[in-house]
Amino acid sequence: MNDTRINRIKKLLNGKKVGPWHMQLQPTSRCNLNCRFCWRQTYSRYKELSDKRWKEITREACLLNPHEITIVGGGEPLFRNRLYEKMSELIKKNGIKGCTITNGTLYHKKLAEKVVKIGWDTIGISIHGANASTDNFLRGHPHAFQMTMKSIKNINYFKRKFSSDVPILLFHSLITRFNIKEIPDMIKLGGNLGIKVIVFRMVNDTPKKPKFFIKKSQIKLLEKKLEEAKKISRELRIDLQLQFSLEEIKKRFGIKIQQKKIDKSVKKGREKGINIACARPFSEIVVIPDGTTSPCCLFCEGKYSSTGKKTNISNFLENANEKSLVDIWFGEKMEKFRDLSKNGKLPEYCKIACTLDYRYLEESGEIYNK
Numbered sequence: 001m002n003d004t005r006i007n008r009i010k011k012l013l014n015g016k017k018v019g020p021w022h023m024q025l026q027p028t029s030r031c032n033l034n035c036r037f038c039w040r041q042t043y044s045r046y047k048e049l050s051d052k053r054w055k056e057i058t059r060e061a062c063l064l065n066p067h068e069i070t071i072v073g074g075g076e077p078l079f080r081n082r083l084y085e086k087m088s089e090l091i092k093k094n095g096i097k098g099c100t101i102t103n104g105t106l107y108h109k110k111l112a113e114k115v116v117k118i119g120w121d122t123i124g125i126s127i128h129g130a131n132a133s134t135d136n137f138l139r140g141h142p143h144a145f146q147m148t149m150k151s152i153k154n155i156n157y158f159k160r161k162f163s164s165d166v167p168i169l170l171f172h173s174l175i176t177r178f179n180i181k182e183i184p185d186m187i188k189l190g191g192n193l194g195i196k197v198i199v200f201r202m203v204n205d206t207p208k209k210p211k212f213f214i215k216k217s218q219i220k221l222l223e224k225k226l227e228e229a230k231k232i233s234r235e236l237r238i239d240l241q242l243q244f245s246l247e248e249i250k251k252r253f254g255i256k257i258q259q260k261k262i263d264k265s266v267k268k269g270r271e272k273g274i275n276i277a278c279a280r281p282f283s284e285i286v287v288i289p290d291g292t293t294s295p296c297c298l299f300c301e302g303k304y305s306s307t308g309k310k311t312n313i314s315n316f317l318e319n320a321n322e323k324s325l326v327d328i329w330f331g332e333k334m335e336k337f338r339d340l341s342k343n344g345k346l347p348e349y350c351k352i353a354c355t356l357d358y359r360y361l362e363e364s365g366e367i368y369n370k
Contacts (some may be wrong), residue, residue: 002258005067005370009021019064020066025057032141037205069096100120100123101172105148105151123155149193173198174215195238202249216255278341280367284296316355
């Protein structure tokens with residue numbers, strides 16, 4: 001049987017011991033930028049495990065034999081650049097696919113050469129504007145755009161030098177009320193930089209008083225710009241991924257939508273026989289900077305929110321500074337999470353905190369293909 005996310009889920013459902021399909025390691029919550037919509041605007045948490053423990057965690061992660069390990073930040077993972085290098089080396093030495101989610105500002109020449117030489121697989125760059133003015137405003141730094149362009153130039157230089165196809169470069173971009181007009185230009189920018197995949201998500205914002213989420217009056221403009229972007233992406237052969245539903249956004253604004261016939265391909269990732277509330281407890285584990293672990297980064301973050309405390313999410317959280325990742329993955333709390341999902345339920349906090357993009361990936365079935 002092929003090793004796929006779905007097949008690993010099936011094995012766990014049948015009581016077999018298999019590791020997660022994907023693991024997310026967050027070594028730091030610190031950052032060199034100050035994105036205006038980031039969670040760091042509302043609270044800070046800088047308690048972080050030591051380099052020594054993070055290297056041990058990386059080795060433990062490899063023992064679970066995941067398909068992919070993503071090094072990402074609650075802040076910017078390259079902020080701890082030496083640790084990032086060591087973690088990357090360990091992952092590739094164990095033959096595991098490696099991905100980084102980064103703001104892309106800190107790839108100096110030496111580091112760019114390193115990631116190309118070790119065969120690092122993917123670098124997803126969080127950039128939110130097609131020009132310096134918009135991107136620097138949204139990312140809260142006067143030179144964020146320029147620094148990212150320099151990093152991409154450095155990586156592409158060494159890819160050419162060593163005739164390497166990796167790392168594959170992606171854009172991870174948030175759609176806000178300030179950058180809708182630039183959506184097509186983001187595709188053009190990606191084409192000029194050798195970007196292979198562009199992922200658009202809707203910004204997460206305070207529901208009651210949103211500062212960055214699009215306005216109701218911008219819906220038609222959003223639809224128009226997305227159609228333009230789709231056309232350009234086809235011409236440039238860029239894989240454009242939209243991790244949100246326009247219908248869901250319209251519902252948020254109380255706009256009536258025409259009911260469509262169910263498209264059989266919508267849940268293309270989910271196979272018959274898999275009827276679980278969420279795939280993540282069966283396919284993913286996340287470790288945030290202080291060692292807190294769960295199947296989802298949003299759930300881990302709930303540890304620091306009053307809502308998380310009220311909904312008793314501690315009943316599902318473990319800490320990688322106290323137990324090995326192997327023991328956590330096969331442990332009682334993770335099994336409790338899976339049992340709820342099997343029965344079509346989730347912890348109360350999930351219903352409150354799950355974001356549009358996470359819900360879209362699950363409901364559309366796209367998560368099963370990730």
